[in-house]
Amino acid sequence: MNQLLLIPIIAFAKLLTLALRVSGRGSGTALPGYLVGRYFPFVLKALVSQIPVVVAITGTNGKTTSQTMLSAVLDQAPQAKVLRNKAGANLSQGILSELLKQSNAVGRLDFTHAVLEVEEATLPRIARLIKPNIIAVTNLYRDQLDAYGEIDRTEKLIRDGIAQCPTAAVVVNGDDPRTSRLTQGLDNATYFMSLAPEYARFLPYEGKLNSRIPGSQGLEATNIHINEDLTTDFSVQGQINHETVHLPQAKTVSPGFFHVYNALTAIAIANLLGIDGATAIAGLKTFKPAFGRGEILTRQQGDKQVNYRLLLVKNPASFSLSLELLRNIPALKLILAINDNTADGKDVSWLWDSELERLNQANIDWILCTGIRAKDMAVRLKYALDVPPGPIPAEESIRQIIDLSFKEAGSGDTVFVLPTYTAMLEFRKLMGKTLDVV
Amino acid sequence: MPYALTITHLYPDYLNLYGDTGNLIVLRRRCQWMGIDCTVKPLTMEEVAQSGQTDFYFMGGGQDMDQVAIVNDFHQLKHEAIQADTEAGVVFLGVCGGYQLMGNTFLMGNGEETQGLGIINVSTRAPSTDVKQRCIGNLVVEINSAVYAEMQTIYATPRKIPRTLVGFENHSGQTYLGNGVEPLAKTIAGFGNNATAEYEGARYKNVFGSYMHGSLLPKNPHFADYLIGLALRRKYADVNLTLPTLTDTEEFAAHEFVVQRYR
Ligand SMILES: [Zn+2]
Numbered sequence: 232m233n234q235l236l237l238i239p240i241i242a243f244a245k246l247l248t249l250a251l252r253v254s255g256r257g258s259g260t261a262l263p264g265y266l267v268g269r270y271f272p273f274v275l276k277a278l279v280s281q282i283p284v285v286v287a288i289t290g291t292n293g294k295t296t297s298q299t300m301l302s303a304v305l306d307q308a309p310q311a312k313v314l315r316n317k318a319g320a321n322l323s324q325g326i327l328s329e330l331l332k333q334s335n336a337v338g339r340l341d342f343t344h345a346v347l348e349v350e351e352a353t354l355p356r357i358a359r360l361i362k363p364n365i366i367a368v369t370n371l372y373r374d375q376l377d378a379y380g381e382i383d384r385t386e387k388l389i390r391d392g393i394a395q396c397p398t399a400a401v402v403v404n405g406d407d408p409r410t411s412r413l414t415q416g417l418d419n420a421t422y423f424m425s426l427a428p429e430y431a432r433f434l435p436y437e438g439k440l441n442s443r444i445p446g447s448q449g450l451e452a453t454n455i456h457i458n459e460d461l462t463t464d465f466s467v468q469g470q471i472n473h474e475t476v477h478l479p480q481a482k483t484v485s486p487g488f489f490h491v492y493n494a495l496t497a498i499a500i501a502n503l504l505g506i507d508g509a510t511a512i513a514g515l516k517t518f519k520p521a522f523g524r525g526e527i528l529t530r531q532q533g534d535k536q537v538n539y540r541l542l543l544v545k546n547p548a549s550f551s552l553s554l555e556l557l558r559n560i561p562a563l564k565l566i567l568a569i570n571d572n573t574a575d576g577k578d579v580s581w582l583w584d585s586e587l588e589r590l591n592q593a594n595i596d597w598i599l600c601t602g603i604r605a606k607d608m609a610v611r612l613k614y615a616l617d618v619p620p621g622p623i624p625a626e627e628s629i630r631q632i633i634d635l636s637f638k639e640a641g642s643g644d645t646v647f648v649l650p651t652y653t654a655m656l657e658f659r660k661l662m663g664k665t666l667d668v669v
Numbered sequence: 670m671p672y673a674l675t676i677t678h679l680y681p682d683y684l685n686l687y688g689d690t691g692n693l694i695v696l697r698r699r700c701q702w703m704g705i706d707c708t709v710k711p712l713t714m715e716e717v718a719q720s721g722q723t724d725f726y727f728m729g730g731g732q733d734m735d736q737v738a739i740v741n742d743f744h745q746l747k748h749e750a751i752q753a754d755t756e757a758g759v760v761f762l763g764v765c766g767g768y769q770l771m772g773n774t775f776l777m778g779n780g781e782e783t784q785g786l787g788i789i790n791v792s793t794r795a796p797s798t799d800v801k802q803r804c805i806g807n808l809v810v811e812i813n814s815a816v817y818a819e820m821q822t823i824y825a826t827p828r829k830i831p832r833t834l835v836g837f838e839n840h841s842g843q844t845y846l847g848n849g850v851e852p853l854a855k856t857i858a859g860f861g862n863n864a865t866a867e868y869e870g871a872r873y874k875n876v877f878g879s880y881m882h883g884s885l886l887p888k889n890p891h892f893a894d895y896l897i898g899l900a901l902r903r904k905y906a907d908v909n910l911t912l913p914t915l916t917d918t919e920e921f922a923a924h925e926f927v928v929q930r931y932r
Pocket of ligand 1: 687749765766837838840880882
């Protein structure tokens with residue numbers, strides 16, 4: 232297509248973005264992408280096709296973390312210039328908006344790599360346009376129950392997306408029964424990321440844990456050790472591109488088993504792109520967790536300082552795994568912040584699919600419930616705990632719970648906060664953090 | 670004499686959507702707190718049901734493929750026993766898919782009607798064009814007067830219990846009640862059985878169907894106790910059997926919050 236055609240469209244989009252920003256109607260993220268995508272559907276393809284390497288990352292949990300980890304790794308390569316969409320802007324209009332924003336006045340994009348987080352149902356709709364060289368699927372869980380209804384449908388949508396890209400290499404979670412079967416019957420080269428079975432069996436997958444087919448390619452994490460500060464040490468071994476990978480000392484600062492998968496995904500993709508393991512590990516060490524994914528916020532008043540460590544929960548799997556992490560914390564101080572806005576899932580039934588019972592092995596100092604559905608959370612806890620710790624405070628106002636927790640905690644203590652998405656945004660705002668990180 | 674209760678969880682590995690197991694967590698704990706010896710037995714694919722072995726059936730909802738798969742198994746290996754048991758007054762609670770499946774027809778995700786188990790006289794159909802595609806949202810209902818009156822006889826010491834049930838519905842199937850089946854409740858907020866009828870759920874003998882997730886029993890402890898009470902009354906052939914009162918502060922606080930916010 233004629234590059235000249237792009238120029239007026241790009242100019243329009245840039246003007247619109249500017250107008251939106253000046254008039255204070257948002258940071259101008261989605262609207263230009265929406266309008267251009269709707270009236271000039273060829274623009275997405277014209278823009279992406281200028282970037283030599285395109286990686287699409289999809290799946291229920293860990294899209295953002297995998298994307299951030301991979302960017303951190305690619306940044307180690309001297310020539311690399313990486314384009315990525317913002318966390319959450321993962322529908323086609325969000326991706327297009329980012330491309331429009333990053334292009335120059337004549338629609339040129341000067342990047343070597345695009346690392347795109349793609350929402351699950353969006354993949355089949357844009358796969359043919361963005362032609363990813365690599366597709367990664369982190370895992371497939373029931374998420375935001377009322378958004379799509381059925382996980383089977385999501386699995387099918389992702390498979391349809393992959394089927395449109397027969398030459399793409401596919402990196403999947405090799406333990407998750409749903410993702411590990413995605414390329415069955417397709418010709419795509421597939422790489423399986425897995426944890427050694429003694430760890431994988433603790434993870435709340437739906438259905439039987441997949442067992443690796445002998446001879447298949449991929450990476451496995453062994454010797455996983457979660458430290459008290461929730462950083463995780465592990466070793467990596469396996470085969471990528473028929474070459475042996477062995478990395479005895481990998482580390483991620485993001486807490487938990489999920490993030491080991493994300494790190495494996497980043498290492499594998501880096502490897503496929505010709506970046507060696509040592510560089511990948513060095514890159515992972517520069518990675519900073521995205522907001523809500525293990526980030527620490529501090530509140531100070533006079534001499535007293537309390538740290539709040541945020542671990543986003545968005546579905547039963549991530550909730551159960553976060554609780555698993557907290558089992559080893561001495562004198563655990565915990566805030567559970569549950570909202571039922573659209574982005575959290577309006578149906579709180581998922582609290583009952585989350586394994587709060589794992590707290591029975593934790594060393595609990597105190598637990599506070601907050602958010603719109605604080606009272607639902609308190610009921611769930613009452614039924615989960617074998618020995619209830621007395622009445623469980625349930626206060627809708629997150630502001631009041633922050634005050635209360637600050638009072639209850641000692642100076643230097645860390646309070647763990649498990650919020651749903653909008654509760655997390657509110658919590659950060661109350662702590663003086665704004666949305667724009669990254 | 671301490672009471673014992675056997676609960677059969679039907680197809681737990683196939684029908685486990687949207688917190689339905691929360692209902693079992695609640696039944697189990699409340700029995701424990703009331704000193705009732707409670708056993709939960711899974712009964713799944715390829716296992717034969719025997720009548721007279723249980724006091725209480727629970728069946729949740731599942732994804733389409735799973736629901737279709739279990740219908741054949743149910744007809745061949747479970748139908749006879751469960752029909753005999755429920756006719757004899759054994760308690761049965763079906764939620765969403767588990768409710769639809771008990772009827773004459775139920776609905777798959779592609780909108781196709783399929784033959785159900787035919788144990789209660791209800792039918793679930795595809796939404797017509799003038800009806801919303803999916804009934805989804807918080808649901809607040811008023812318990813029908815016969816059930817509410819009976820519910821109040823369950824406790825040894827009379828107590829104040831809400832007239833309401835609260836939950837969250839998520840279904841496209843439209844359920845219509847036939848002869849011999851009473852609605853469980855009248856809709857205050859949300860839809861319930863279908864987008865036009867203003868009633869939610871069904872009761873036939875001690876078979877109860879409901880569209881309420883949420884989960885259903887945690888925020889409706891009075892309904893949980895009622896079902897436990899009915900099951901024990903049948904098992905011990907004692908219509909005057911009563912239950913102790915638990916402190917339900919958290920449960921009723923959560924219940925009341927939903928009534929106030931979403932009605
Ligand atoms: Zn439902």
